[in-house]
Amino acid sequence: MTTITQSSSSNPGITAIHRTSCTSGRYCAGTHEEGKQMPTFEQVTYIERDIQTVFNFHLDLNNLLKISPDDANLQIFHAPEKIEQGSRIGLFVKIGPITTTMETVVEILQPPHKFVDRQIGGFFAKWVHTHLFEKVTRNKTKLTDRIEYSLPGGVFTNVVGGGIAQRKIEEMFRHRAERTKKLLEKESD
Numbered sequence: 310m311t312t313i314t315q316s317s318s319s320n321p322g323i324t325a326i327h328r329t330s331c332t333s334g335r336y337c338a339g340t341h342e343e344g345k346q347m348p349t350f351e352q353v354t355y356i357e358r359d360i361q362t363v364f365n366f367h368l369d370l371n372n373l374l375k376i377s378p379d380d381a382n383l384q385i386f387h388a389p390e391k392i393e394q395g396s397r398i399g400l401f402v403k404i405g406p407i408t409t410t411m412e413t414v415v416e417i418l419q420p421p422h423k424f425v426d427r428q429i430g431g432f433f434a435k436w437v438h439t440h441l442f443e444k445v446t447r448n449k450t451k452l453t454d455r456i457e458y459s460l461p462g463g464v465f466t467n468v469v470g471g472g473i474a475q476r477k478i479e480e481m482f483r484h485r486a487e488r489t490k491k492l493l494e495k496e497s498d
Contacts (some may be wrong), residue, residue: 322355323486347435348471350456350478354486355449358493363450364421364442366493368392376488378481382408394418397429404432404477411436435459448497452489454482 356363366372370388377383380403387399396415401408411431418424421442428436441453460466460474 322490323483324353347457347459348467348475350454350458350475350482352454352479352482352486354452354454354490355445356452356490356493357449358497359448360442360444360450361421362496363452363493366489367424367440367442367452370398372489372492375492376485378484381481386410392418392424398426402432413438432461433458434461434463452486454486456482 370385370392374383374385382401382403384401385398386401387397389396392398392415394415394417398413398415400411400413402411403409409432411433412429413426413431413436414429416425416427423439423441425437425439427438435458437457439453439455439457441451441455443451443453445451456478458474458478460470
């Protein structure tokens with residue numbers, strides 16, 4: 310089952326997609342390396358900027374702080390000056406009332422088309438974030454954020470808490486898409 314949430318009139322160019330093979334429509338299934346099902350969230354954003362500018366924007370961790378929701382209280386506690394394949398990034402992030410750490414590694418870096426970061430330590434049992442950049446026109450880029458995730462605690466936790474996690478992820482990425490569009494499209498004016 311696929312659920313598509315179209316952008317509202319105040320947020321043109323943003324579409325969220327939830328993929329699932331489950332009947333509830335809330336717990337979405339992808340697969341990870343062990344072949345087990347994982348919830349998957351995907352969001353497509355069209356940005357009126359060239360592909361290289363959009364890609365570079367996402368490699369600058371200062372921009373991650375600018376586009377993240379204030380209530381996430383995101384802080385970087387370690388990161389390299391330049392993001393490369395194999396780079397490790399450590400974050401403090403607030404999830405509800407709890408502040409936790411999240412450490413990711415950049416597994417794939419293919420400028421200016423793709424990079425993938427995977428959580429190697431943190432709240433989620435699994436978290437793989439694929440950033441895809443596609444040139445639409447000379448000054449328009451399609452950005453696809455694909456998140457495959459699993460909550461700690463196994464199937465029960467994912468079924469019980471999956472809907473809440475999915476809503477929080479959708480809220481966070483919608484905010485990030487809106488801020489990214491605003492910052493990048495403002496620069497082009």
